[in-house]
Amino acid sequence: MQLKTPPEEKANEVRVNDSGSDQSSQGQLSVRSASKVFPSLTGEGEVCVFEDVSIEIANGEFVSIIGHSGCGKSTLLNILAGFDSATTGEVLVDNKPIKGPGLDRMVVFQSFALMPWLSAFENVRVAVQSAFPSWSKANVIAHTNRYLQLMGLGDIGKKMPAHLSGGMRQRVGLARAFAVQPKALMLDEPFAQIDALTRGSIQDELVRMWDKAGATVCMVTHDVDEAILLSDRIALMTNGPNARIAEIIDVDIPRPRTRELLIESDDYMKLRARILRFLIDHNRRPTALDDTAHAMEAYPTSAIQGHVDS
Numbered sequence: 253m254q255l256k257t258p259p260e261e262k263a264n265e266v267r268v269n270d271s272g273s274d275q276s277s278q279g280q281l282s283v284r285s286a287s288k289v290f291p292s293l294t295g296e297g298e299v300c301v302f303e304d305v306s307i308e309i310a311n312g313e314f315v316s317i318i319g320h321s322g323c324g325k326s327t328l329l330n331i332l333a334g335f336d337s338a339t340t341g342e343v344l345v346d347n348k349p350i351k352g353p354g355l356d357r358m359v360v361f362q363s364f365a366l367m368p369w370l371s372a373f374e375n376v377r378v379a380v381q382s383a384f385p386s387w388s389k390a391n392v393i394a395h396t397n398r399y400l401q402l403m404g405l406g407d408i409g410k411k412m413p414a415h416l417s418g419g420m421r422q423r424v425g426l427a428r429a430f431a432v433q434p435k436a437l438m439l440d441e442p443f444a445q446i447d448a449l450t451r452g453s454i455q456d457e458l459v460r461m462w463d464k465a466g467a468t469v470c471m472v473t474h475d476v477d478e479a480i481l482l483s484d485r486i487a488l489m490t491n492g493p494n495a496r497i498a499e500i501i502d503v504d505i506p507r508p509r510t511r512e513l514l515i516e517s518d519d520y521m522k523l524r525a526r527i528l529r530f531l532i533d534h535n536r537r538p539t540a541l542d543d544t545a546h547a548m549e550a551y552p553t554s555a556i557q558g559h560v561d562s
């Protein structure tokens with residue numbers, strides 16, 4: 253079985269973009285002893301969502317974060333994206349403090365976040381133009397078309413987001429994110445609103461793009477199978493308030509991974525059981541959900557089963 257290029261090797265690759273200039277694929281993310289405190293929603297006092305969270309994500313690595321609702325996964329992603337800041341601790345990209353959003357870190361949201369007044373093509377083109385202001389118009393258009401095609405969107409560029417399915421919209425979101433050639437990509441439950449069959453093919457496209465682009469990826473998901481299918485490592489968070497990263501698990505399953513191979517794999521089964529056990533043990537309502545059947549319901553198998561069934 254062929255192994256994917258290791259992250260450290262990918263990190264050393266030099267990509268040549270359409271402008272002809274070299275762009276190294278650096279994108280190391282560091283979260284060091286970070287905490288986040290919000291004013292309480294009741295208006296009284298404060299709530300520490302997570303505390304003492306530390307994780308180093310290497311250049312080109314794909315890391316997923318899993319934990320129960322409210323433990324602060326999206327908050328952590330927002331901090332990495334620069335939309336918010338940690339209350340204490342350090343959050344760095346390539347060893348430099350993150351001070352705000354930037355085109356070196358693109359975010360793909362569950363809700364797609366496309367500009368509804370622009371066509372699919374324009375959504376991507378505008379981002380490419382902002383990222384590479386010195387490029388000629390022809391280069392920007394060619395680059396935009398290339399990424400639309402890579403996501404299987406060659407024919408739909410003129411369509412408006414409202415006229416696209418959820419799967420198509422998310423393909424545009426991913427094309428836009430990768431077209432900017434960011435150092436790091438934050439994915440906030442990117443497939444949550446997409447039906448299981450479409451999800452499988454977009455996940456495949458995501459892996460293909462990621463493998464080509466060499467960007468670091470940090471993804472939040474509730475889907476255990478999706479995390480195992482896509483990730484190099486999976487960080488498991490305890491419940492909030494005061495959530496922490498309890499453990500970070502290596503996914504030592506060779507790439508390329510297919511759903512068919514995964515369901516035959518003992519390593520996959522063991523890993524899946526380990527993560528589900530963690531989630532059951534950390535459930536807020538242990539008596540109501542303390543069996544695997546309920547956990548399977550809460551953490552769907554769609555990423556694997558949906559595709560195999562098709």
Ligand SMILES: Nc1ncnc2c1ncn2[C@@H]1O[C@H](COP(=O)(O)OP(=O)(O)OP(=O)(O)O)[C@@H](O)[C@H]1O
Nearest residue numbers: 290291293301320321322323324325326327328492
């Ligand atoms: N701006 C804010 N002000 C106050 N509290 C906030 C703010 N943003 C998030 N929170 C609180 O922080 C906690 C963590 O929210 P967050 O969305 O990061 O959790 P999550 O793990 O991503 O949850 P889910 O899986 O449901 O998306 C929640 O209790 C939420 O109410």
